[in-house]
Amino acid sequence: MLSEVLLVSAPGKVILHGEHAVVHGKVALAVALNLRTFLRLQPHSNGKVDLSLPNIGIKRAWDVARLQSLDTSFLGEGKEEKPEQGDVTTPTPEQVEKLKEVAGLPDDCAVTKRLAVLAFLYLYLSICRKQRALPSLDIVVWSELPPGAGLGSSAAYSVSLAAALLTVCEEIPNPLKDGDCVNRWTKEDLELINKWAFQGERMIHGNPSGVDNAVSTWGGALRYHQGKISSLKRPPALQILLTNTKVPRNTRALVAGVRNRLLKFPEIVAPLLTSIDAISLECERVLGEMGEAPALEQYLVLEELIDMNQHHLNALGVGHASLDQLCQVTRAHGLHSKLTGAGGGGCGITLLKPGLEQPEVEATKQALTSCGFDCLETSIGAPGVSIHSATSLDSRVQQALGGL
Amino acid sequence: MLSEVLLVSAPGKVILHGEHAVVHGKVALAVALNLRTFLRLQPHSNGKVDLSLPNIGIKRAWDVARLQSLDTSFLGEGKEEKPEQGDVTTPTPEQVEKLKEVAGLPDDCAVTKRLAVLAFLYLYLSICRKQRALPSLDIVVWSELPPGAGLGSSAAYSVSLAAALLTVCEEIPNPLKDGDCVNRWTKEDLELINKWAFQGERMIHGNPSGVDNAVSTWGGALRYHQGKISSLKRPPALQILLTNTKVPRNTRALVAGVRNRLLKFPEIVAPLLTSIDAISLECERVLGEMGEAPALEQYLVLEELIDMNQHHLNALGVGHASLDQLCQVTRAHGLHSKLTGAGGGGCGITLLKPGLEQPEVEATKQALTSCGFDCLETSIGAPGVSIHSATSLDSRVQQALGGL
Numbered sequence: 001m002l003s004e005v006l007l008v009s010a011p012g013k014v015i016l017h018g019e020h021a022v023v024h025g026k027v028a029l030a031v032a033l034n035l036r037t038f039l040r041l042q043p044h045s046n047g048k049v050d051l052s053l054p055n056i057g058i059k060r061a062w063d064v065a066r067l068q069s070l071d072t073s074f075l076g077e078g079k080e081e082k083p084e085q086g087d088v089t090t091p092t093p094e095q096v097e098k099l100k101e102v103a104g105l106p107d108d109c110a111v112t113k114r115l116a117v118l119a120f121l122y123l124y125l126s127i128c129r130k131q132r133a134l135p136s137l138d139i140v141v142w143s144e145l146p147p148g149a150g151l152g153s154s155a156a157y158s159v160s161l162a163a164a165l166l167t168v169c170e171e172i173p174n175p176l177k178d179g180d181c182v183n184r185w186t187k188e189d190l191e192l193i194n195k196w197a198f199q200g201e202r203m204i205h206g207n208p209s210g211v212d213n214a215v216s217t218w219g220g221a222l223r224y225h226q227g228k229i230s231s232l233k234r235p236p237a238l239q240i241l242l243t244n245t246k247v248p249r250n251t252r253a254l255v256a257g258v259r260n261r262l263l264k265f266p267e268i269v270a271p272l273l274t275s276i277d278a279i280s281l282e283c284e285r286v287l288g289e290m291g292e293a294p295a296l297e298q299y300l301v302l303e304e305l306i307d308m309n310q311h312h313l314n315a316l317g318v319g320h321a322s323l324d325q326l327c328q329v330t331r332a333h334g335l336h337s338k339l340t341g342a343g344g345g346g347c348g349i350t351l352l353k354p355g356l357e358q359p360e361v362e363a364t365k366q367a368l369t370s371c372g373f374d375c376l377e378t379s380i381g382a383p384g385v386s387i388h389s390a391t392s393l394d395s396r397v398q399q400a401l402g403g404l
Numbered sequence: 405m406l407s408e409v410l411l412v413s414a415p416g417k418v419i420l421h422g423e424h425a426v427v428h429g430k431v432a433l434a435v436a437l438n439l440r441t442f443l444r445l446q447p448h449s450n451g452k453v454d455l456s457l458p459n460i461g462i463k464r465a466w467d468v469a470r471l472q473s474l475d476t477s478f479l480g481e482g483k484e485e486k487p488e489q490g491d492v493t494t495p496t497p498e499q500v501e502k503l504k505e506v507a508g509l510p511d512d513c514a515v516t517k518r519l520a521v522l523a524f525l526y527l528y529l530s531i532c533r534k535q536r537a538l539p540s541l542d543i544v545v546w547s548e549l550p551p552g553a554g555l556g557s558s559a560a561y562s563v564s565l566a567a568a569l570l571t572v573c574e575e576i577p578n579p580l581k582d583g584d585c586v587n588r589w590t591k592e593d594l595e596l597i598n599k600w601a602f603q604g605e606r607m608i609h610g611n612p613s614g615v616d617n618a619v620s621t622w623g624g625a626l627r628y629h630q631g632k633i634s635s636l637k638r639p640p641a642l643q644i645l646l647t648n649t650k651v652p653r654n655t656r657a658l659v660a661g662v663r664n665r666l667l668k669f670p671e672i673v674a675p676l677l678t679s680i681d682a683i684s685l686e687c688e689r690v691l692g693e694m695g696e697a698p699a700l701e702q703y704l705v706l707e708e709l710i711d712m713n714q715h716h717l718n719a720l721g722v723g724h725a726s727l728d729q730l731c732q733v734t735r736a737h738g739l740h741s742k743l744t745g746a747g748g749g750g751c752g753i754t755l756l757k758p759g760l761e762q763p764e765v766e767a768t769k770q771a772l773t774s775c776g777f778d779c780l781e782t783s784i785g786a787p788g789v790s791i792h793s794a795t796s797l798d799s800r801v802q803q804a805l806g807g808l
Contacts, residue, residue, distance in 0.1 A: 265712075267682035267686070268679050268682040282671070311718040315716060315719075328725075
């Protein structure tokens with residue numbers, strides 16, 4: 001058991017290309033979004049586990065002694081032997097039911113809150129049970145990511161929790177050395193973090209694809225194709241505007257709508273999905289070539305791909321008037337945008353070419369804000385889960401985590 | 405030689421689906437637009453041929469005697485024998501040069517005017533030369549079609565001229581019987597009209613596809629595929645709004661832009677063209693099924709096809725902000741629109757479902773007009789070239805033709 005404070009961050013994600021097409025076996029490109037979830041883990045000795053999630057108004061504490069008496073009684077249930085170090089177990093429906101009891105949440109607790117608490121308890125109990133005694137910890141998780149906007153906020157939560165818990169339990173070493181501002185874990189340790197984070201995601205989402213936790217763990221850009229996830233080598237970091245139209249959407253209905261359109265017009269929609277696939281592949285190729293010193297020419301190709309895919313997503317029926325407005329406003333400033341994720345509202349991304357004047361960027365943000373949208377300037381291709389020194393975090397983050 | 409006044413009309417055309425894709429070997433559907441060109445031909449005996457084109461400010465007269473002395477001197481040039489009745493000859497560059505002399509137009513004459521006069525003289529001299537003497541005629545042509553908007557106004561001009569001249573020369577019989585309000589020629593006669601009209605089109609456009617004159621001749625809906633033109637059986641007449649954004653466009657540059665995009669991104673653009681092809685085929689199928697009593701369901705499919713193709717045309721890069729605005733405005737009234745023709749501005753069509761309340765249609769027209777667009781309520785699938793009784797033409801047309 002480590003005794004120092006750990007400060008961990010993990011990025012969100014956006015789909016650059018391939019949303020919806022991915023459901024029909026095509027390639028998707030997911031990229032790490034430099035809006036991050038920050039976690040402060042502080043071991044203490046008051047016999048409590050404290051969890052504070054200020055974004056969603058969670059502040060809970062559990063007695064370690066009570067948890068201690070409970071954990072093996074159901075997490076080990078049905079297992080013939082204790083899992084080996086590094087083994088990752090999948091939550092069973094029975095475990096979920098027991099966790100609900102342990103959580104002691106009121107019946108009318110909002111789903112988001114309930115799932116966040118259950119995922120925490122599951123990861124805490126599963127990862128820490130190999131300790132002689134369950135540790136007493138104070139954990140605060142705060143995120144720059146809006147929840148439920150398709151930006152992988154739950155994955156960033158699970159990844160940062162898994163990384164901090166595995167590190168505090170010394171299942172993986174703390175990579176932060178004296179004098180480091182920030183550091184990352186080894187490939188093997190990241191693989192373990194990713195596996196546990198995936199379990200957290202399963203607790204929250206039921207049957208996630210694993211893309212969100214992988215992007216949050218590895219950072220950069222990932223290619224997802226028929227269940228296989230691979231990292232792109234040296235993807236560039238690209239500056240973007242991330243705009244949330246705040247129009248609520250129903251992902252399930254949007255996915256079903258595309259499927260129905262494919263069934264109704266197979267000869268029209270199948271080649272459209274093929275065209276989207278080719279956009280993802282072309283984008284992957286260009287990102288691979290951009291390397292350290294991207295050329296303006298390459299940005300112009302990325303813009304053309306963004307435009308074509310936005311039209312394709314509209315043709316699939318997952319556009320929305322708010323997204324049209326977003327594209328129109330940014331085009332009036334010479335910028336190119338597409339929806340990201342499920343569509344039907346939600347978020348859009350706008351590529352910022354190098355050499356743009358800051359006043360022009362500000363004017364675009366202002367114009368988007370005037371439409372009633374939330375607009376943030378950030379980047380994609382961000383680093384994956386990282387560990388930070390206290391002094392390297394900016395004061396806004398320090399304050400959000402309750403002071404360091 | 406007939407001696408009665410002939411009143412002929414021919415429709416314009418819009419491309420329903422397949423613009424641009426047709427250049428790359430895909431199917432296009434062209435439909436007759438019920439905005440018509442009207443022609444009044446009155447034989448007289450003053451030894452003059454008078455041509456009046458009020459839309460473009462043409463009012464010219466030629467001495468028949470002078471034309472008589474000229475015609476065989478160059479129209480027969482290089483021909484070993486006089487063409488048989490029904491033969492259609494193609495204008496040679498030499499003939500065009502000689503026609504320019506005959507026309508006697510000022511050097512600074514606008515291209516549109518020059519070409520309209522040359523096409524007239526070519527058709528007049530070629531069709532009438534088989535008469536013992538060239539006839540003295542007074543011809544007025546007036547059109548509801550805006551020129552240069554991609555609506556086939558030149559084809560409607562050539563078709564109505566060819567039909568009237570062939571009829572007055574008794575190359576084909578006048579199908580209008582006593583008591584008829586309107587009538588049409590037989591299939592064989594229409595074929596001859598179409599052939600001559602195509603020559604008029606060649607004079608005006610150099611190397612036309614032949615679609616515009618075919619639609620104006622046959623009416624209804626045509627399928628064009630790799631140079632082959634065929635009529636759809638019993639296409640329904642569909643009510644539409646035809647909106648002219650009045651944004652000027654460069655068809656040649658737009659066609660080149662699509663070709664460049666195909667060369668640059670073959671894997672992306674080729675399936676997109678395949679998808680557009682499938683839209684045209686599906687539309688053809690639905691139009692064929694609509695028959696006499698179209699169901700609302702079928703209109704809804706037509707709307708979906710319109711939406712998808714509009715997005716595809718945007719993905720090809722031939723959209724325009726004015727067309728986006730057109731689509732947005734009509735969508736706000738629950739109506740679906742696409743560009744028609746070259747894109748980059750120009751015209752759009754909006755399908756009017758049966759059962760729409762007239763105030764709603766008026767509100768949409770008003771909203772489009774407020775954008776600075778010209779908007780007309782009309783129909784597609786209109787009858788082809790027709791001959792009318794004087795009393796059956798409405799007073800607006802009678803007045804435009806200078807009184808009947």
